[in-house]
Amino acid sequence: MTRTVQLIDAPPLTILSGVNLRVAIGDRVSIVGRSGSGKTTLLNLLGLLDNPTTGELLFDGRPVRSFSGAERDRVRGRDVGFIFQQFNLLQGRTALENVMTPLLYAEGRQFWQRSRIASEMLDRVGLGHRLQALPDRLSGGEQQRVAIARSLVRGPRLILADEPTGALDLETGEAVMDLIDDVARASGAALVTITHDPAIAARATRHLRLDHGALQADHFSADPARTALALTPGRTP
Amino acid sequence: MNRVLSNIVGACVEAWQEVRIHKTRVMLSLIGVAVAVCAITTVVGLGAVAQQATIEQSERQSGRPASLQVYASKFDGSAPAPEIMADVWQTALERYDITYASRVTTTSQRVQFADGAASVATTGVDVPYGTMHRVTMSEGEWFTAADAERLAPAVLVNSIFYDRLGRPDLATHPTTTLLGDQDTTAVITGVFPAQGWEQEPAMYLLADSLAALAAPVNAAPTGLDGGANYFGPPTYELWVPPELADPIIAALQRDVSAALGDGATADVYRTDYASWTGGEDPYLSLKLLVGGVAGLVLLLGALGLVNIALVTLKQRIREIGIRRSFGATAGRVFFAVMMESVVATVVAGIVGVIAAVLIVKNPFVEDFISQGQVTDFPAFPVEAAIIGLVSATVVGALAGLVPALVAVRVKVIDAIRY
DSSP: OOEEEEEEEEEEEEEEEEEOOOOOTTTTTEEETTTTSHHHHHHHHHTTOOOBSSSOOOOOOOEGGGGGGGHHHHHHHHHHEEEOOTOOOOOSSOOHHHHHHHGGGGOTHHHHHHHHHHHHHHTTTTTTTTHHHHHHHSOHHHHHHHHHHHHTOOOSEEEEEEEEETSSSSHHHHHHHHHHHHHHHTOOEEEEEOOHHHHHTTSSSSSEEEEEEEEEEEEEEEEEEHHHHTTTOOOOO | HHHHHHHHHHHHHOOOOOOHHHHHHHHOOOOHHHHHHHHHHHHHHHHHHHHHHHHHHHHHOSSSSSSSEOOOOOOOSOOOOOOHHHHHHHHHHHTTTTTTTTEEEEEEEEETTTTTTEEEEEEOTTHHHHHHHTOOOOOOOOOOOGGGGGGEEEEEEHHHHHHHHHHOOOOGEEEEEEEESEEEEEEEEEEEEETTTTSSOOEEEEEEHHHHHHHHHHHOOOGGSSOSSBBBBEEEEEEEEGGHHHHHHHEEEEEEHHHHHHTTTEEEOOOOOGTTTTTTTTTTTHHHHHHHHHHHHHHHHHHHHHHHHHHHHHHHHHHHHHHTTOOOHHHHHHHHHHHHHHHHHHHHHHHHHHHHHHHHHHHHHHHHHHOOOOOOOOOOOOOHHHHHHHHHHHHHHHHHHHOOOHHHOOOHHHHOOO
């Protein structure tokens, strides 16, 4: 698939070109690339926040274009968990309320028992004692752990982490990545991590590099055969 | 169903969180709405008191709806003989079981005051007249049936008359001398307040007492120097249920004309304010004026709310983007932003209505608005409270509409980076 944007008084800018990527349950994918190489755009496409300009994006084997707007939002809420570089916690809400936020868009047991589920999730990331703490009272590592708890609280099948350690020091970053790996492994979710940090990228089982909008296997791929299989040339209609 | 319920509850929870977290902003924006709702509710509530004051003033003058007056005359213009008319009147009242009816005679009676004799406007009435014309007493009581049995007639005087007597204690049964061919001593049993425009003393007597008093004068008028210097035939007034007014008018006209026989005619007509406008609401223009002012006040409050909501929405775009990334649908964001506005304005509306009730039912305010003209103070009008709350909700919905539309148009990717 490709993704281009129209610019005023300039030719269309191609951000992604010929990208062909398949992510399966349990995958650990890292994507590295320079700033402006299209990493976040790719993550937005995977998270159903954006549409490809050409080509096709499938989710669970279904073309995303066939989803209605509300259906796309519901699928995103149920099956995709975002972890942002800047945490993106809702200010003024406690840690518990932040983690409860995705559950507000759930239904059934998840909705009605959101407080208990969110508390358990925070406990799982080691913040059971900071339920009522506001974001500005939490350290960077704690804030990212709240963000992780929030992204995982609905049990997503795909976790998209955009520079999850970018705002953290080395040691805290390592701890946070340990936590993400553990939780993702325990839930069986696929994890796609965008990072500049080779150490973080090395944790994945599939290593990809975005270069000028083109996706290719990274040089330190641990599993060249599998990576090559995933990176068959993209179709452009 | 489950999804709908959880969506509604979820949106309300989000809205409440917003209101709770942005207390200062919400308070600031809601002060305007609360003041506007308080104003609209107060204006409607005070309007009801003012309207009641005007109505009661009208009813004092021309009777309560439906008040009828019977006018009978011979073809030569003279009045039918009093004894014949009395029979006709009594028969009609009994036939139609009319309880509230009164003869009304107006005359001028010479009264002896300490500083000399003076003519006093005098009205002869029957006991029901007080209820029919909402006569209020500042001291003592209106006539009762027992007053007809008094040897010395009971008299009710206005405050000017009472002041001129030196405001004697009514418990001491003060008397006044009614001058005539034969002076009469009357007992003052009550005092009614003089109207603002009144400068002279006035008094009420029971119609039969006045007739007994004036009989010799009628036989031989003595002019200004004597007792009652003018004493025409009484008018006959009735107070009947408004829905029965038309059939009673037709029946009375027919019966009285028939009873008086050839050479006389009877005319029965309504005199109350409700009959003047042909069934239209006589206070419609007042209500429209009051409503228009209140609407303008509310509009200003709503504009303030929209303004603050739009400004603060810019600060919330990132938050909306984050919520969208966690599964909030566009409809849900729209509903939540709307609900936030509605929840807040309903709370403001309740505060405004409570403040309005406290203002309108304040005794000082009631006295100021009624100007002493209201005996039956209306309860705080429910419609005013409903108008206030509905207005708050509508304003909340309208004020929330624009920000909600803006919120829905936010592109999630851009919003997260905002």
